[in-house]
Amino acid sequence: MSHLLEVKNLQTQFTVDRNVVKAVDGVSYYVDEGEIVAVVGESGSGKSVTQYSGIQLIPTPPGKIVGGEVLFNGKNLLHLSGEELRQVRGGDIGVVFQEPMTSLNPVLTIGYQIIETIILHLKMNKKDARKHAIELLKSVGIPDAEARIDYYPHQFSGGMRQRVCIAMAMACNPKILIADEATTALDVTTQAQILEMLKDIVKNTKTSVVMVTHNLGIVARYADRIYVMYAGEIVESGTTKEIFSNPKHPYTISLLNAIPRLDDPKGRQLIPIDGIPPSLINKQDICAFLPRCPHRTAACSRKPAPRLQSHGGNHYAACYEDVTNETMGNVASGSAALMDDPVEHKDLNETLLEVKNLKMYFPVMKGVLKRKVADVKAVDDVSFSIKKGETLGLVGESGCGKTTIIRSILRMYEPTSGEVIFDGQNIANMPKSKLRPIRRNISLVFQDPFSSLDPRQSAGSIVGEPLIIHKLTNTKAEYEKRVDELFELVGLNPAWKNRVPHEFSGGQRQRIGIARALASNPSFIVCDEAISALDVSIQAQIINLLEDLQKKLGLTYLFVAHDLSVVRHISDRVVVMYLGKIVEVADWKSLYENPLHPYTKGLLAAVPIPDPFVEENREHVMLEGEIPSVMNRPKGCAFFNRCPMATKECSEVEPPLVETEEGHSVACIKVRKEVGV
Structure with missing residues (x-):
């Protein structure tokens, strides 16, 4: 049987500092007409590079495709160049990139960008191309398309910009649409709208979709088949139901055990994947998952890397052992093991933080004289409280006021009105001179672990900075001892404290951020989307770490996130916000x-x-x-x-x-x- 797209033994390498990085190492897969195929795995597993290699979109140099075939409609795409390749890219194969704002030209209207694609590939005149562009915008749910076709990208919301990108990718009726983390940066509601729209496109036009993602929930809902990638190789493939009901590779099982679910028991222990993905520099012919595998045997280290073996039908896995979820669970000390319900053992009587009638308005100024013409009511009369030792989840779509509340509590903003009572003191309008002793009791863990760390500072000096600012140590020896304690507290080796941030993985960088937050011995920590930038396996490590630290140190958390599965797992109570106001507050059980x-x-x-x-x-x-x-x-x-x-x-x-x-x-x-x- 011939396939719409068939990739055979694809090999892509990058030369970095005279070292060879085997980013894609012998990958083979296929896509048939009208199906949704998911490619999943951690960051660095080679998901995106595999797709971009097939349409020759990798930077050359340092990248180079050194072997394999990419057969599309009987032609090897790796042998095409010039005009033939342009007809395939954007014509027969469309791409929807992860970040819509960077994939759209900010100085050109969205209509110009779509029309340009139509004229190039479909050879229409400008009038017909504009008419076709308007129809495309309507088909992807852009309201008032006739007027908005002349808008610039910044005049659309994130979800609408992604719809524009999909309209552009669909402009020439492609046979395959590559969606590269196309919904990762979107709210959960917008994500659902976009994915339902893609599903309808597949149903109505028989277009195939290759969905590159790390979100296994999306895969379960929308994909027909799955390819699991690790260290540049496919380690398991099969239908969605086969992979989820009977995973055979230890890596696939570990991914499933690491993610919280909306239907989980509250106390289910997440099982993170130990270690970090291997370096792909001068990669050896041995199982790449070996150092992290809880099911490894002595024989695994002596054998060459396993190849994909059949487990019946179209289900394949690259593992010498016949692994099941049950055997993995035994090795991993019970993946379904339940912790004690944390809420049962918390004494939540004493209030630590109380927000009363908080308002945060921003003036809108217009004219030469900059007169105030209106107020942006970012937070409008919000009240809630947090008990000592509690975790309060704060959820809502982008723009609902979550970040403004955080900044008001931390006094990055001075509230327009209302009270922020922390440990008995109203800090809403407190003079900055009196705030400093209170600030040491409130810490913040940022969303992006890389941009929140100074790239020129060592990890030790980043963690130790609050000790100096708040004068918490008296001698150099005392300072070094405390920094070492903080590293150990978050599961980092103190010997690494002289490294700089780029020498750490994403999860390790977030641990550094948490260690810095703990340095001043705070009683209250705000976690602002603290895990949203991390892979699912690393998310599990950080969630478990935050829960352990709360038990050890009696910490109180305000946990801001858009992933409601994570919020359910970690929170005692949840506040739901919409357009600057609270619409619902309840304990986790009642709310969910x-x-x-x-x-x-x-x-x-x-x-x-x-x-x-x-x-x-x-x-x-x-x-x-x-x-x-x-x-x-x-x-x-x-x-x-x-x-x-x-x-x-x-x-x-x-x-x-x-x-x-x-x-x-x-x-x-x-x-x-x-x-x-």
């Missing part, structure tokens, strides 16, 4: 098992569960539309224009946050009427 607000229900429905059998029978209710602008906040309920339950009253009356049962509050007129409050 009995969400009341339509927005909360929509958020949870948009989160895929990494199990194709569960996803098959799950109702997918998608939130439609975009978040309104904070500048033009709707009258009445801000969620009115997207709410499936909305009535006329909702568009006129703004619902207050009201407790419907003990510990569970919601801001919805209809819900309050239903429960009789």
Whole structure:
């Protein structure tokens, strides 16, 4: 049987400092018409390089394709050049890149960029090309496409920009669409909209999609087949149901054990993958997963790297041992082992932080004289509290005000009005001279572990800086001893403290960030999307570390994230925000098992569960539309224009946050009427 795309023994190498990096090492796979194929694995596994090698998009030098075939419609793409290759790229094979803002030209209108592609490949005149571009924008859900075709990229939201990129990739009716982490940077609701749209495109046009991702929930919901990559090789392949129900490679099993799920027991222990991916420099012919494999045997180190072996049907795995989830679980000390429910053992009586009627407005200035014409109400009358030893999750789409709340609590902003009472003291308008002793008790772990560390400082000096600022040590020996203790506390070797950030992996850099946050002995730590930039295996390490530190040191967390599965796993209570206001507050159990607000229900429905059998029978209710602008906040309920339950009253009356049962509050007129409050 001939395939639409067939890759045979593809080998791509990069020359770095006279060393050869085998980024893609003998990869073979195929794609058939009208199917969604997922390529999964950690960062550096070779997922993207494999796809870009096939269409000759790798930088040359330092990259070079040294072997293999990429057969598309009977032609070897590696032998094409010039005009023939241009017809394939953007014509027969479209690409949707990860970051829409960097893949769109900011100085050209989106219409110009789409029309240019149409004229180049379809040879239409400008008038017909514009008409076709408008139809494409409508097909991907861009409202008022006739007017917005002349907008620039910065005039669209992130989700809308990604829709524009998909419209551009689909402009020439491609046979294959490569989606390279196309939804990673998007909110969970926008991600669901984009993926449903891609699914419809596949259904209606028979276009094939190659989905490059590390999100196994997305794979379970949308993919037909999966290729699992590790260290430049495919280590397992099969149908989605085969891979999830009966994984055969230890790496695949480890990935599945490392991710939190919406339907997990609260106390399930995440099992991180020990170690880090291997260096691909001068790679040897031995199992690349060997140093990290919990199922390795002495024989594995003596044999050459295993090749893909059949496990029935189209299921293949590259492992000498016949591994199952059960045997891996025994080796890994029980992957399904349950911890004690952390909430059961917490004494959550004493309040550490209380936010009362917090407002943070930003003035809008216009004209030559810069007169104030309006306010951007980023946070509008928000109140909540956090108990000592508690983890409070803060969730909501981009632009809902989560980051503004964090900055107001940390006094990066001085609130417009309201109170921020920390340990009995109102710090909202406190003079900066009085803030310093309080600041040492509040720390922050940033989202991006690389950009939050000074690349010129050693790891030891980064971790030790708060000790100097707050005068917490008296002698050099005391300082060095404390830095060593902090390194050990977060699971890092103190011998590494003279290294600089680029010499650490992503997970290790985040551990350095956590060590720095702990240096001043804080009682309260804000985790601002602290794991969203990390691979799933490293996420598990950091989540487990944060939970262990909370038990050891009695820490209190404000955990801000967009991954609701992680929030459920780590949080005691959850606050849901929408357009600057709180719409629901509850303990984790009530919120996830009995969400009341339509927005909360929509958020949870948009989160895929990494199990194709569960996803098959799950109702997918998608939130439609975009978040309104904070500048033009709707009258009445801000969620009115997207709410499936909305009535006329909702568009006129703004619902207050009201407790419907003990510990569970919601801001919805209809819900309050239903429960009789």
